[in-house]
Amino acid sequence: MTAVAPANDLAELKRFVVAQATSQGITPAEYGAVLDGVVDDGDGGPGSWVRRWSEAGERLEREGRLLEAGRYYTMARFPYPSGSARREAEARAREVFARWAANLPGLERIEVPTAAGPVAAWAGGLSADNPKPLLLMSGGIISLKEQWAPVLLQLAEFGLAGVVTEMPGVGENPLPYDLTAPALLPAVLDAVADRADTARTFALALSFSGNLALHAALTDPRIRGVVGAGLPVHDFFTDRAWHATVPRVTVDTLAHLARTDAGSVFDALAPLALEPDRLGAVDIPVALVASARDEIIPPSDTDRLRRSLRSLRLRVHDDVHGSPRYFPQTRLWTLLTVLRMSGGPLDRRLALGAQLRALDRR
Numbered sequence: 001m002t003a004v005a006p007a008n009d010l011a012e013l014k015r016f017v018v019a020q021a022t023s024q025g026i027t028p029a030e031y032g033a034v035l036d037g038v039v040d041d042g043d044g045g046p047g048s049w050v051r052r053w054s055e056a057g058e059r060l061e062r063e064g065r066l067l068e069a070g071r072y073y074t075m076a077r078f079p080y081p082s083g084s085a086r087r088e089a090e091a092r093a094r095e096v097f098a099r100w101a102a103n104l105p106g107l108e109r110i111e112v113p114t115a116a117g118p119v120a121a122w123a124g125g126l127s128a129d130n131p132k133p134l135l136l137m138s139g140g141i142i143s144l145k146e147q148w149a150p151v152l153l154q155l156a157e158f159g160l161a162g163v164v165t166e167m168p169g170v171g172e173n174p175l176p177y178d179l180t181a182p183a184l185l186p187a188v189l190d191a192v193a194d195r196a197d198t199a200r201t202f203a204l205a206l207s208f209s210g211n212l213a214l215h216a217a218l219t220d221p222r223i224r225g226v227v228g229a230g231l232p233v234h235d236f237f238t239d240r241a242w243h244a245t246v247p248r249v250t251v252d253t254l255a256h257l258a259r260t261d262a263g264s265v266f267d268a269l270a271p272l273a274l275e276p277d278r279l280g281a282v283d284i285p286v287a288l289v290a291s292a293r294d295e296i297i298p299p300s301d302t303d304r305l306r307r308s309l310r311s312l313r314l315r316v317h318d319d320v321h322g323s324p325r326y327f328p329q330t331r332l333w334t335l336l337t338v339l340r341m342s343g344g345p346l347d348r349r350l351a352l353g354a355q356l357r358a359l360d361r362r
Contacts, residue, residue: 007041008079012249013049014038017078019322024071024147031075044085050076054089057096066100070146079142079253080170090144090171097146106153112165112191114184120172121145121188124152125161126195132161133200133342136188136223140207140230141253144171158335158344161196163188167209169257177208177257179271182215189222198222202338207297207322208232210288211272217284225341226282227334229289230321233301237266237273242298250296279308287313287337289323289330296321313337332356 014035021031034056039047044054057072073096076089101107101122108126111118122145125132135155137148145164155162165188168175175184189198202225205213210228217223235242243251243266255265286309290302305312315333317323323330336352338344 008049008082008249008252010038010041010049012247013041013078016247016249016321017075019320019324019327020078020142020147021075022324022327023322024074026071026075034072034075043083044088048085049078050083050085050089052076053078054085054092057089057092061096066096067150070094070097070100074144074147077144079249080256082252082256093144093146094172097149101149104153106156107149110163110191112184112188114175114187116174116176119165119175119184119187121163121165122149122152123161123163123192125155126192127161128195131195131197132159133202134189134192134196134198135160135162135202135204135338135342136185136213137162137164137204138167138206138209138212139170140209141167141170141177141250141257143167143206146171158339158348160338160342160344161192163192163196167212167257169259176259177254178268181272182212182219185213185216185223186220189220200224200342202342203227204334204338206230211274214274214279214282214286215272217282218278223284225285225287225338227287227337227341229323229330229334230291230294230297231288231301231305232272232297233279233304234273234275235298235300235304236296237270239298239300240266246296274304276304276308279304280310282309285311285313285341287334287341288315289333290314290316291321291323292316292318294321329356329359332359 034052038049038052042048044050053076057069060069070093073089073093077086081087081090106124110121110123145166149164152162166173168177168181201222203213204227207230210231213226251262255262258268260268317326319325339349
């Protein structure tokens with residue numbers, strides 16, 4: 001049974017939430033106004049992390065801004081629902097997103113059968129009459145599927161169908177985060193095989209889900225390319241010297257997902273390390289955004305990918321984990337890379353390439 005986590009370190013929470021908030025379009029002024037009023041990490045009391053973010057979400061919900069409200073509830077449950085207040089915030093994030101999505105015929109909620117029970121996901125562009133290549137998206141250890149699901153509405157113009165799921169142990173995914181976790185990806189493909197061209201699947205798998213995508217690609221030939229960001233490969237799971245530097249919030253979150261305690265989590269996850277021979281057996285294109293000052297993923301893991309993969313496209317940002325200062329570039333680059341892998345519309349690729357070059361020049 002997972003041990004009850006102590007209150008998070010506020011300085012860490014405030015530092016690491018920036019990448020998540022930025023990726024959701026919450027501006028520095030907006031998240032700064034919330035963080036300035038946070039005085040503790042209690043379970044929903046006045047001035048607590050959960051209460052401050054939830055109050056901001058409630059204001060947006062009253063104004064009918066459901067998608068934005070969901071983003072704030074998602075920040076309230078960050079990094080994972082360790083208490084009743086965070087569990088309530090996570091439930092509210094799902095509920096307001098479902099209300100927002102109910103008016104959009106391009107989105108649908110699906111369930112993927114697994115041995116641990118159904119895994120909920122959001123999908124778009126599925127069609128038995130016109131099956132399209134599939135983009136399978138997953139965030140990292142703190143990302144709800146609702147954070148990324150709006151991207152599904154844009155995929156039709158790129159000739160893709162899409163599914164957004166969650167890491168094992170996150171949100172509505174009942175699977176444990178262990179060596180069985182990579183089986184989730186083939187299960188998703190099986191679930192939509194009658195409405196998508198799953199033989200041409202491309203995984204946009206951020207952070208820790210990128211490791212799962214590489215594992216899955218070794219056994220499932222339907223996965224034709226992997227695009228990731230901040231991807232743990234080997235040393236993150238095995239280097240004890242590095243483990244001593246990993247932020248506590250990350251260790252506690254991993255322990256929650258792996259259903260163990262912080263002192264045992266790296267031993268529990270060690271089997272997920274990809275040895276050089278296994279990386280060398282990955283015979284599909286892989287693309288990665290790496291952060292030069294990543295405080296979570298060791299630089300040696302990126303070096304391993306350089307040395308071992310047959311095909312690697314790499315983009316490095318001078319930033320911390322998640323490269324929050326470069327989020328617009330990361331978003332454009334990852335989508336453009338998926339389209340290059342899938343042979344997406346040339347005009348869209350040219351347009352995205354021009355936008356990316358303009359951002360880089362700034």
